[in-house]
């Protein structure tokens with residue numbers, strides 16, 4: 001029997017690659033360093049009354065997203081329509097009225113339109129129109145969508161993402177159904193890949209538990225992990241690609257989850273809260289999850305996320321809670337019945353949020369995605385051009401690379 005294709009990482013891309021190999025009857029094995037499946041797709045309670053998505057949550061480009069069919073097949077629930085009044089905004093000491101919410105929405109739309117139109121490989125802020133009083137909120141939304149401060153992200157690189165404007169939250173947990181997609185697949189968890197050596201007719205994969213021969217290798221780890229040197233690459237085209245991956249870094253994006261006994265009345269019927277504190281460059285964003293176990297999730301990206309994560313979970317929590325106290329008063333703290341935080345930036349198996357092309361590196365990213373690296377190939381969110389940074393982009397890139405590696409006779 002021929003050596004298997006070895007797939008490194010059991011996130012959305014690794015699962016996609018494994019499903020493609022299985023569908024084609026090609027021998028394969030997925031090696032995953034952590035003790036769980038899903039990577040950045042992870043739904044867990046982490047000590048709170050209800051489970052929540054630590055990583056991906058929205059089915060982006062939902063009208064064309066191939067994971068929607070999987071969600072349906074696996075009984076996942078998601079919301080397809082936006083609520084009537086999704087946003088609540090607090091600025092200058094008060095919650096604003098409907099016309100200001102409309103102005104904020106228009107400023108956000110104008111910013112994204114400008115990025116999409118510009119085509120310039122420069123830092124995003126260079127192509128933005130003046131958003132006036134909404135500047136901190138617009139910068140914050142851009143940072144969350146890019147997974148990094150806008151100043152570190154190429155406008156042209158960001159615009160390679162083909163947004164359809166349909167974003168559906170997975171109410172039952174995005175990570176939960178991605179994990180369920182892996183049922184029956186050949187995956188070994190708790191095994192860390194240390195090095196890959198390309199040979200003329202395959203590759204050798206060195207793990208912490210010995211060496212394995214492979215007919216081909218599909219590497220799906222984040223660009224943060226690739227750039228860290230945690231996996232050594234023997235000389236060859238794969239090593240040449242990895243040497244350039246530092247210009248497609250993995251940003252920073254963390255969440256702070258507050259379980260609430262009740263939501264503040266101001267938030268009834270809304271889904272997003274933006275708090276603009278006086279003098280702050282960035283607004284503080286919250287996602288509102290109503291229901292029997294209501295939650296408020298603070299989303300933090302870029303340098304703010306990096307600094308707070310480095311300072312520890314208490315610093316992240318204090319930052320988010322401090323913003324809530326500004327907007328609702330000290331009494332809000334008594335409504336919080338549990339807190340939890342993510343730690344993607346410091347997790348050695350992820351080392352960040354998701355990928356962005358640095359200013360000047362938009363074409364490099366396109367070239368790296370198109371590069372032929374032989375029997376050691378790359379998949380994952382960073383290797384999807386039009387669906388970059390997303391779970392469905394990761395999944396599809398895994399499927400595509402596995403299909404290329406296992407041509408049907």
Ligand SMILES: Cc1cc2nc3c(=O)[nH]c(=O)nc-3n(C[C@H](O)[C@H](O)[C@H](O)COP(=O)(O)OP(=O)(O)OC[C@H]3O[C@@H](n4cnc5c(N)ncnc54)[C@H](O)[C@@H]3O)c2cc1C
Pocket residue numbers: 008009010011012013014031032033034037038039040041054055056057058059060191192193194220221222225230231253254255344349350352353354379380381382389390391392394395
């Ligand atoms: C806070 C946050 C919010 C997000 N929100 C959304 C969203 O709403 N919608 C959306 O579509 N996307 C979202 N994303 C992005 C999405 O989660 C990712 O793009 C996607 O899950 C990445 O999948 P992947 O398979 O490319 O990589 P990963 O999920 O990172 O999988 C790689 C796997 O490789 C493993 N690994 C690492 N090193 C080794 C090694 N040496 N040996 C073996 N295994 C190793 C890792 O443990 C991991 O399981 C979000 C991400 C974050 C962090």
